[in-house]
Amino acid sequence: xxxxxxxxxxxxxxxxxxxxxxxxxxxxxxxxxxxxxxxxxxxxxxxxxxxxxxxxxxxxxxxxxxxxxxxxxxxxxxxxxxxxxxxxxxxxxxxxxxxxxxxxxxxxxxxxxxxxxxxxxxxxxxxxxxxxxxxxxxxxxxxxxxxxxxxxxxxxxxxxxxxxxxxxxxxxxxxxxxxxxxxxxxxxxxxxxxxxxxxxxxxxxxxxxxxxxxxxxxxxxxxxxxxxxxxxxxxxxxxxxxxxxxxxxxxxxxxxxxxxxxxxxxx
Amino acid sequence: xxxxxxxxxxxxxxxxxxxxxxxxxxxxxxxxxxxxxxxxxxxxxxxxxxxxxxxxxxxxxxxxxxxxxxxxxxxxxxxxxxxxxxxxxxxxxxxxxxxxxxxxxxxxxxxxxxxxxxxxxxxxxxxxxxxxxxxxxxxxxxxxxxxxxxxxxxxxxxxxxxxxxxxxxxxxxxxxxxxxxxxxxxxxxxxxxxxxxxxxxxxxxxxxxxxxxxxxxxxxxxxxxxxxxxxxxxxxxxxxxxxxxxxxxxxxxxxxxxxxxxxxxxxxxxxxxxxxxxxxxxxxxxxxxxxxxxxxxxxxxxxxxxxxxxxxxxxxxxxxxxxxxxxxxxxxxxxxxxxxxxxxxxxxxxxxxxxxx
Amino acid sequence: xxxxxxxxxxxxxxxxxxxxxxxxxxxxxxxxxxxxxxxxxxxxxxxxxxxxxxxxxxxxxxxxxxxxxxxxxxxxxxxxxxxxxxxxxxxxxxxxxxxxxxxxxxxxxxxxxxxxxxxxxxxxxxxxxxxxxxxxxxxxxxxxxxxxxxxxxxxxxxxxxxxxxxxxxxxxxxxxxxxxxxxxxxxxxxxxxxxxxxxxxxxxxxxxxxxxxxxxxxxxxxxxxxxxxxxxxxxxxxxxxxxxxxxxxxxxxxxxxxxxxxxxxxxxxxxxxxxxxxx
Numbered sequence: 001x002x003x004x005x006x007x008x009x010x011x012x013x014x015x016x017x018x019x020x021x022x023x024x025x026x027x028x029x030x031x032x033x034x035x036x037x038x039x040x041x042x043x044x045x046x047x048x049x050x051x052x053x054x055x056x057x058x059x060x061x062x063x064x065x066x067x068x069x070x071x072x073x074x075x076x077x078x079x080x081x082x083x084x085x086x087x088x089x090x091x092x093x094x095x096x097x098x099x100x101x102x103x104x105x106x107x108x109x110x111x112x113x114x115x116x117x118x119x120x121x122x123x124x125x126x127x128x129x130x131x132x133x134x135x136x137x138x139x140x141x142x143x144x145x146x147x148x149x150x151x152x153x154x155x156x157x158x159x160x161x162x163x164x165x166x167x168x169x170x171x172x173x174x175x176x177x178x179x180x181x182x183x184x185x186x187x188x189x190x191x192x193x194x195x196x197x198x199x200x201x202x203x204x205x206x207x208x209x210x211x212x213x214x215x216x217x218x219x220x221x222x223x224x225x226x227x228x229x230x231x232x233x234x235x236x237x238x239x240x241x242x243x244x245x246x247x248x249x250x251x252x253x254x255x256x257x258x259x260x261x262x263x264x265x266x267x
Numbered sequence: 268x269x270x271x272x273x274x275x276x277x278x279x280x281x282x283x284x285x286x287x288x289x290x291x292x293x294x295x296x297x298x299x300x301x302x303x304x305x306x307x308x309x310x311x312x313x314x315x316x317x318x319x320x321x322x323x324x325x326x327x328x329x330x331x332x333x334x335x336x337x338x339x340x341x342x343x344x345x346x347x348x349x350x351x352x353x354x355x356x357x358x359x360x361x362x363x364x365x366x367x368x369x370x371x372x373x374x375x376x377x378x379x380x381x382x383x384x385x386x387x388x389x390x391x392x393x394x395x396x397x398x399x400x401x402x403x404x405x406x407x408x409x410x411x412x413x414x415x416x417x418x419x420x421x422x423x424x425x426x427x428x429x430x431x432x433x434x435x436x437x438x439x440x441x442x443x444x445x446x447x448x449x450x451x452x453x454x455x456x457x458x459x460x461x462x463x464x465x466x467x468x469x470x471x472x473x474x475x476x477x478x479x480x481x482x483x484x485x486x487x488x489x490x491x492x493x494x495x496x497x498x499x500x501x502x503x504x505x506x507x508x509x510x511x512x513x514x515x516x517x518x519x520x521x522x523x524x525x526x527x528x529x530x531x532x533x534x535x536x537x538x539x540x541x542x543x544x545x546x547x548x549x550x551x552x553x554x555x556x557x558x559x560x561x562x563x564x565x566x567x568x569x570x571x572x573x574x575x576x577x578x579x580x581x582x583x584x585x586x587x588x589x590x591x592x593x594x595x596x597x598x599x600x601x602x603x604x605x606x607x608x609x610x611x612x613x614x615x616x617x618x619x620x621x622x623x624x
Numbered sequence: 625x626x627x628x629x630x631x632x633x634x635x636x637x638x639x640x641x642x643x644x645x646x647x648x649x650x651x652x653x654x655x656x657x658x659x660x661x662x663x664x665x666x667x668x669x670x671x672x673x674x675x676x677x678x679x680x681x682x683x684x685x686x687x688x689x690x691x692x693x694x695x696x697x698x699x700x701x702x703x704x705x706x707x708x709x710x711x712x713x714x715x716x717x718x719x720x721x722x723x724x725x726x727x728x729x730x731x732x733x734x735x736x737x738x739x740x741x742x743x744x745x746x747x748x749x750x751x752x753x754x755x756x757x758x759x760x761x762x763x764x765x766x767x768x769x770x771x772x773x774x775x776x777x778x779x780x781x782x783x784x785x786x787x788x789x790x791x792x793x794x795x796x797x798x799x800x801x802x803x804x805x806x807x808x809x810x811x812x813x814x815x816x817x818x819x820x821x822x823x824x825x826x827x828x829x830x831x832x833x834x835x836x837x838x839x840x841x842x843x844x845x846x847x848x849x850x851x852x853x854x855x856x857x858x859x860x861x862x863x864x865x866x867x868x869x870x871x872x873x874x875x876x877x878x879x880x881x882x883x884x885x886x887x888x889x890x891x892x893x894x895x896x897x898x899x900x901x902x903x
Contacts (some may be wrong), residue, residue: 005711016716021775022413022740025752029744037606039339053618079651082644091887092648098879099655100832102662102872103856109864110658112487113665113673116496136496148654154833155827162822164791190815194787201739202829209745211651217443219482220620226745228617233747234338235443236613237606244642246748253743257736270890271820274827280710285702290694305848310858311865330848331692333858339842346754349846350762486860488717494674509863
């Protein structure tokens with residue numbers, strides 16, 4: 001047997017990364033969170049976080065992140081499933097990712113044009129007789145565009161766990177007389193649960209701190225913790241309060257991870 | 268496994284080729300030399316031809332870097348690690364930078380063209396003897412409105428915005444000082460008011476405006492207004508000029524209650540390596556002809572009096588962008604209120620944003 | 625064996641109903657709609673992203689004369705490729721490390737630490753990296769940007785690789801070890817081939833993160849080094865010119881061509897090998 005050192009040597013870069021780029025910034029953020037705006041040591045930021053303004057903001061961040069994750073999952077699962085059945089599935093999968101390489105700000109500007117009063121969507125609604133609607137600056141457009149941005153992150157892990165699914169298992173279930181729904185619920189879904197979890201994590205966690213879209217697409221009608229941090233860092237230069245909110249974001253993420261965390265895989 | 272190795276190699280080779288190409292291009296552009304001048308400015312805020320001309324005349328190579336907010340620029344200058352020779356912050360930031368000792372005093376003897384600046388724009392409260400800064404462009408905050416969409420509604424003042432006929436027609440720019448200032452102005456308080464009860468009053472006044480507000484947005488306000496997404500916008504005059512260029516139905520007014528007068532200014536930050544070249548550049552930009560060309564290109568208002576002669580008459584005589592001295596009297600320049608008061612502005616602004624109809 | 629597999633696949637393929645095809649079509653339509661929008665207006669002589677006046681190629685011409693922009697584009701690509709590559713390597717090793725931790729508690733803590741950078745807003749990451757780099761005396765520019773991109777791409781790689789590892793049956797590794805394979809062999813012959821899809825997913829998502837990042841790059845860059853995102857965001861105050869649309873169009877076309885070529889090359893190689901190695 002090799003000794004412990006050589007066994008763990010390949011972990012060094014990752015461990016270094018955690019120490020330098022995760023632990024150190026966390027400590028820095030924690031340190032800043034104990035300073036008020038004038039640079040005095042105090043707990044005032046934490047007090048401030050528990051005022052209705054910030055609690056309400058936390059709740060609404062949660063709510064939107066939840067909706068975004070849920071809708072992404074509902075759209076992504078069937079998409080991933082159908083993709084695994086196409087002929088050139090790897091190609092199609094790549095083509096799902098390609099749009100995310102175009103600059104986000106540009107795409108957001110495009111959505112301003114698409115959803116605008118004189119945009120394509122409204123012209124279409126006119127033609128089919130529904131009539132022009134206000135789409136921009138609504139919850140709908142905000143969630144739509146957020147889902148748009150996150151969907152590749154949800155599709156990929158689900159696709160990857162679906163593709164390894166042994167077709168014989170499904171055939172077996174079918175042969176045993178299971179309906180399609182039962183096969184899905186009892187066989188397919190449980191086997192892809194790791195992919196689904198991973199997808200939910202990579203969508204929910206960053207969705208909590210979305211900021212740019214809240215202004216561009218939602219016209220600041222949606223205020224999330226991310227928006228507030230942005231403001232504190234870049235407008236008031238109140239790094240203390242910004243850091244405090246970040247501390248809470250990190251705590252929420254830890255909680256979320258332990259809820260969706262890994263269990264021992266049953267057989 | 269083979270596939271992994273192939274992709275790995277492909278990426279390494281591609282990166283090597285790209286690095287080689289960048290290197291060649293940088294050399295071709297002359298970035299390798301020592302005599303360079305790094306300008307830190309807002310994106311697209313200078314006529315590129317002038318940079319070329321400056322390079323030709325002086326032999327100094329210009330590196331142009333950009334920022335998108337004063338505060339982000341401040342953070343970069345504070346932390347160092349970079350070599351900005353010129354920066355272009357807004358007026359309230361000058362005070363802050365001076366307080367934090369981030370500016371190098373200007374040597375006026377090296378900037379003879381300083382005489383071209385209109386006296387009205389010299390010795391302003393944020394930099395009393397122009398020890399650190401020279402104004403680059405200036406403007407106001409006001410209301411841009413679409414005359415076609417609002418046939419018979421006339422807008423001349425802040426209070427006109429509260430007209431119920433403007434339901435869901437107003438876009439505000441996402442700035443705490445600007446929006447709170449609008450509330451303060453409409454109550455005839457100063458834009459630099461720091462009394463909490465006045466700010467609270469202003470915030471409540473603004474709350475009553477929410478039915479009329481369609482959204483609070485950033486730079487995209489230009490596209491939205493020009494595209495007639497909303498009929499009214501509260502904007503900076505520079506943006507208004509851009510929008511009016513795109514859409515001829517638009518008009519701009521500086522509200523009668525008063526408003527904000529802003530300045531973007533050239534300074535030499537402490538990070539500077541080539542102070543001499545920085546002075547040369549400032550002097551170059553203040554040349555009447557150069558300044559006129561830049562103004563036509565940028566389309567903001569220039570503080571350079573001598574440059575006005577070289578500009579088209581209809582531009583200079585446009586009272587909306589070159590308001591009369593009487594109107595300028597009513598305008599206030601933002602003062603640096605200190606972090607604490609700014610935080611108060613921001614808290615009220617945040618509460619206003621969260622106020623739902 | 626491979627014959628059976630093939631027929632199994634074709635049996636599945638037949639199951640795609642027109643409804644399903646319609647659904648996929650809709651998804652792709654929505655995903656590409658904003659891009660087509662940008663492409664469409666890159667030909668607009670009017671200069672704005674509304675009001676299409678007439679067709680022009682001026683924006684493309686302007687683009688090719690702009691060396692500064694070209695350098696920025698190349699910078700962006702180099703940073704994206706290199707940072708994705710490095711972060712994929714570190715991330716895969718990290719994921720294996722996390723996978724091998726037995727204690728559930730430690731595993732969850734590690735994973736949570738892994739995700740800190742995903743949940744932290746970019747400004748915070750940017751500002752704290754800036755402080756770290758200046759403390760370390762690193763000159764801001766190419767290397768500081770590369771380092772930060774590697775740093776914030778690692779967690780996404782781990783998250784993409786980990787579920788594949790979880791699906792791997794532990795008996796597989798045990799079996800290999802029983803057969804006398806050493807650690808390196810286990811890694812290259814058993815683990816890596818199995819998690820390859822996860823590795824690719826991680827690499828591509830890292831590319832996405834890197835190409836899109838604005839705030840972190842903004843803070844840690846300097847000395848003349850700029851990426852496309854930083855450039856585009858700083859243009860926003862004065863209005864984004866349509867040559868940026870033209871640029872995006874070209875980059876987009878280039879990517880699509882690359883993706884398709886890449887795919888068909890690997891396809892052919894796979895076909896050549898199919899009788900032997902697969903499964």
